Amino acid sequence: MMWGFKLEFKQNLRTKKFWLIIVIMAVLYIPSFYFMKSFFLQSGEHITNEAAMSMLINSITGMTSFFVAILALLIGATAINSEIEKGTLRIAMSKPIKRLHYIGGKFLAHCLVLLIALLFSTIVSLLGILYLGGSFTTQLVVDVFLLNMLLLLAMIQLVALGYIISTVIKSSNTALGLAIILMFVIFMIVPSIVNFLAIKNTANSPNANIEEMQKLQKEYTTKYLFYDPISQVKVITEDVSTTLSKNPRDILNVRYNGVAYAIRNNLTNFAHIIWLTILYLSIGFYRFVKMDLR
Amino acid sequence: MILRIEGLVKNYGDVRALDGLNLEVKQGQVYGFLGPNGAGKSTTILGTVGLIFPQKGRIELFGTEVFNEGKYDENTLVEAKKKIGYMPEHATLWDFLTPVQTLDIIGEAFKIPKAERSKKIEEVLKLVGLWEVKNKKVGNFSKGMKQRLLLAQSLINDPDFLILDEPMTGLDPSGIAEFKNVIRDLNKEGKTVFFSSHILAHVEEICDTVGVIVKGKIRLEGNLETIKREFLQKAGYTIILETTRKVSFEDAEWKVTPLGEKKYRIVTSHDIREELHDFVASQGAKILTMQVKEPTLEEIFIQMVE
Ligand SMILES: Nc1ncnc2c1ncn2[C@@H]1O[C@H](COP(=O)(O)OP(=O)(O)OP(=O)(O)O)[C@@H](O)[C@H]1O
Numbered sequence: 001m002m003w004g005f006k007l008e009f010k011q012n013l014r015t016k017k018f019w020l021i022i023v024i025m026a027v028l029y030i031p032s033f034y035f036m037k038s039f040f041l042q043s044g045e046h047i048t049n050e051a052a053m054s055m056l057i058n059s060i061t062g063m064t065s066f067f068v069a070i071l072a073l074l075i076g077a078t079a080i081n082s083e084i085e086k087g088t089l090r091i092a093m094s095k096p097i098k099r100l101h102y103i104g105g106k107f108l109a110h111c112l113v114l115l116i117a118l119l120f121s122t123i124v125s126l127l128g129i130l131y132l133g134g135s136f137t138t139q140l141v142v143d144v145f146l147l148n149m150l151l152l153l154a155m156i157q158l159v160a161l162g163y164i165i166s167t168v169i170k171s172s173n174t175a176l177g178l179a180i181i182l183m184f185v186i187f188m189i190v191p192s193i194v195n196f197l198a199i200k201n202t203a204n205s206p207n208a209n210i211e212e213m214q215k216l217q218k219e220y221t222t223k224y225l226f227y228d229p230i231s232q233v234k235v236i237t238e239d240v241s242t243t244l245s246k247n248p249r250d251i252l253n254v255r256y257n258g259v260a261y262a263i264r265n266n267l268t269n270f271a272h273i274i275w276l277t278i279l280y281l282s283i284g285f286y287r288f289v290k291m292d293l294r
Numbered sequence: 295m296i297l298r299i300e301g302l303v304k305n306y307g308d309v310r311a312l313d314g315l316n317l318e319v320k321q322g323q324v325y326g327f328l329g330p331n332g333a334g335k336s337t338t339i340l341g342t343v344g345l346i347f348p349q350k351g352r353i354e355l356f357g358t359e360v361f362n363e364g365k366y367d368e369n370t371l372v373e374a375k376k377k378i379g380y381m382p383e384h385a386t387l388w389d390f391l392t393p394v395q396t397l398d399i400i401g402e403a404f405k406i407p408k409a410e411r412s413k414k415i416e417e418v419l420k421l422v423g424l425w426e427v428k429n430k431k432v433g434n435f436s437k438g439m440k441q442r443l444l445l446a447q448s449l450i451n452d453p454d455f456l457i458l459d460e461p462m463t464g465l466d467p468s469g470i471a472e473f474k475n476v477i478r479d480l481n482k483e484g485k486t487v488f489f490s491s492h493i494l495a496h497v498e499e500i501c502d503t504v505g506v507i508v509k510g511k512i513r514l515e516g517n518l519e520t521i522k523r524e525f526l527q528k529a530g531y532t533i534i535l536e537t538t539r540k541v542s543f544e545d546a547e548w549k550v551t552p553l554g555e556k557k558y559r560i561v562t563s564h565d566i567r568e569e570l571h572d573f574v575a576s577q578g579a580k581i582l583t584m585q586v587k588e589p590t591l592e593e594i595f596i597q598m599v600e
């Protein structure tokens with residue numbers, strides 16, 4: 001198992017995909033903190049600790065739910081077919097290594113690579129928040145850790161979905177294309193449609209208000225988007241803080257509840273992330289163990 | 295017995311690649327596995343190393359059954375693979391590694407201790423002639439160099455049984471001669487060698503046994519001389535003849551196709567050069583040029599299929 005892990009990890013750190021995503025995240029997020037800072041300076045507002053934490057959670061989630069998610073799906077979708085194309089898999093599997101151990105090691109390496117990408121976005125966000133005037137607390141450390149674990153689970157689900165694609169589609173280029181289409185259609189367009197329906201249906205109801213709409217959005221996401229781990233994470237992180245002011249533009253006036261609370265409050269959504277991951281991984285591993293490697 | 299395959303069947307969808315193949319490789323042999331493109335050579339080899347799943351048949355390695363009726367016994371297979379060196383066809387190694395790093399990783403898969411590993415790496419790289427470039431990136435290697443590294447990776451565990459899929463394809467004549475020497479030396483050390491090719495010249499001089507696979511079945515097996523004789527009998531000689539004037543072959547017993555005004559192709563099962571001279575002279579003509587062609591392996595394969 002360790003053999004496959006080492007090999008895969010080394011290989012991943014050399015891929016352009018990985019570094020490209022890291023660079024894009026840095027380039028997009030560092031200036032955004034700079035602009036926020038100048039906004040605060042102009043408006044003369046002071047950032048509270050609670051607001052800082054809530055911004056931190058949103059920043060990390062926002063960054064990873066797009067970029068790291070793409071990375072995860074692409075890594076997964078080309079994990080096996082590209083190695084069959086190159087022929088390295090035939091060499092590796094002609095050595096005294098069991099298939100399940102090899103794919104297990106590969107999977108661990110992918111988890112580590114994604115964790116590194118997550119930690120990178122976490123560090124960028126943390127530094128950003130400090131720059132905006134927030135400060136470190138114990139809860140912040142605990143919550144950032146919990147959030148990273150939650151996001152990692154969501155990313156693992158995407159990798160696992162990728163493995164299935166990778167064992168079904170022989171050509172890694174086709175698989176790459178399909179992964180990108182899936183990313184946009186299933187993980188972006190469909191969620192927007194579901195959200196739009198929630199908004200529309202609230203507007204039609206007699207006692208329409210923001211809370212009603214949020215409730216319906218959450219209900220729809222849980223019901224119709226259970227296969228989208230990012231939407232599930234977003235439902236959970238919604239509850240990390242509560243906006244106190246009735247004015248939605250008043251982003252600094254929040255009560256901070258914490259990540260643990262948010263997870264406990266949304267166990268169904270958390271369960272969706274877990275059971276689908278297990279299902280995808282089992283299918284992907286099973287197919288790999290039984291497949292022709294040519 | 296090093297390898298025994300019985301009744302192996304492999305279908306890829308509707309394509310039957312192996313059609314009940316039987317094969318035996320004995321201790322100490324250099325076995326040449328000949329066959330035209332698509333005959334099922336790679337499929338046989340991939341099945342032997344457990345990389346594909348045949349639907350039927352049995353495979354024994356080193357006297358132990360590793361595959362039976364659609365299933366591999368993974369523990370036995372892993373044990374057998376410790377003593378096997380396999381070189382795939384059309385494979386590339388990791389571009390970003392050097393030969394030393396590549397062999398180090400492969401050696402690690404065999405759990406060869408660090409110190410022993412570096413000794414073995416040096417030995418193997420010197421054997422295949424890559425010691426000079428041991429710290430260069432594999433990505434920049436020529437095709438021939440990559441081929442050598444593929445051979446090197448199959449030797450790192452000092453295997454008893456070498457399985458090489460088209461190891462000489464893409465090498466130039468001097469490369470082929472060199473390769474044959476390496477095979478000969480390895481065989482002298484006691485290694486059994488099994489390799490595939492679609493070119494007759496590749497198995498000449500080094501193989502004691504040759505098996506010919508066509509459409510997923512072994513059609514001929516034995517030593518090279520016997521096989522060649524059988525080949526010639528089946529496919530015959532082809533003679534391209536040019537004469538000083540038009541000759542009528544109507545009374546002749548040979549199969550003749552006119553190629554031009556005074557040019558003919560004649561196919562026979564034995565050497566008829568003497569008889570041809572007399573036949574042409576009897577019509578008052580002379581032979582201008584005469585080319586005798588032995589059948590190519592491709593032509594023989596085509597005949598065998600028909
Ligand atoms: N993945 C696949 N899907 C469908 N058919 C396949 C597949 N792989 C091989 N085949 C078919 O199986 C047959 C045997 O192929 P194989 O690669 O074993 O032949 P080969 O003797 O090694 O040929 P070559 O000299 O071209 O390497 C061929 O007809 C080939 O087209």
Ligand SMILES: [Mg+2]
Binds near residue numbers: 335336337383459460
């Ligand atoms: Mg082949």
